[in-house]
Amino acid sequence: MSNTYRGTCFCGAVEVETTGAPVGMGYCHCQSCRSWSAGPVNAFTLWQPDAVRVTKGQEVLGHFSKTPLSDRHYCTQCGGHVMNKHPPLNLVDVFAAMLPTLKFEPGVHVNYAETVLPMKDGLPKLKDFPKELGGSGETLPE
Template sequence: MTSTYHGSCFCGAVEVEATGAPEAMGYCHCSSCRSWSAGPVNAFTLWQPASVRVTRGAEFVGHYNKTPNSDRQFCTKCGGHLMTFHPPFNLVDVYAATLPSLKFEPALHVNYAETVLPMRDGLPKLKDFPKELGGSGETLAEAA
């Protein structure tokens, strides 16, 4: 049986769904994600593009591209963040909080070299990204 998860922006004008299982879940500590999420860390769920779709309010989806690596999508009515398409990885990051029924089970931390919130949770802490995604694959020790 395939699971389908539903979510929306802050005001509910845009609704999204993700079907199946995410490719990965974890935390990103990079300065761009921290700034965009207005938090010290961003919880991500990565999906194949075909598994994610806007089911209502597509006309209210705005886009912001600080770099070619990230097409950040948000609701133009409320400013609520929805997802980010990462062309280099061909994956969509639907923010974990956007899909409230998905059980968030993080497996790793990425860009941990940039952290402002050290986390001791026993998960691997990658300096940048996994080798499979063009990073060094280097792990860092958990901060005390």
């Protein structure tokens, strides 16, 4: 039996459901994620596209693509952030805060070279992205 996790935007107009397990979880420190989230770091959960479904509010789901790597989705009623589709990677980032019953178990920090909030937690700190996702795979010291 698959695990199912549900979440909503800030006002509840958009509902998202994920099934199974994420392919990865962690923190992104890039300037784009910080700016989008209005915070010093963004907690992500990555899923295969077929594991993510908008179950309510598709008609009020807006999106913005700053680069071809990220298609950020949000509720047009409350502005609440929902997910970030990464077409070249064939992955969907459902923001960790969107899935309150999913136990967030981060495994990595990405884009740590851009951090404004150093985090000493023993997790690998990647300069950019893992090699398998087109990055250098280079790690940085905590």
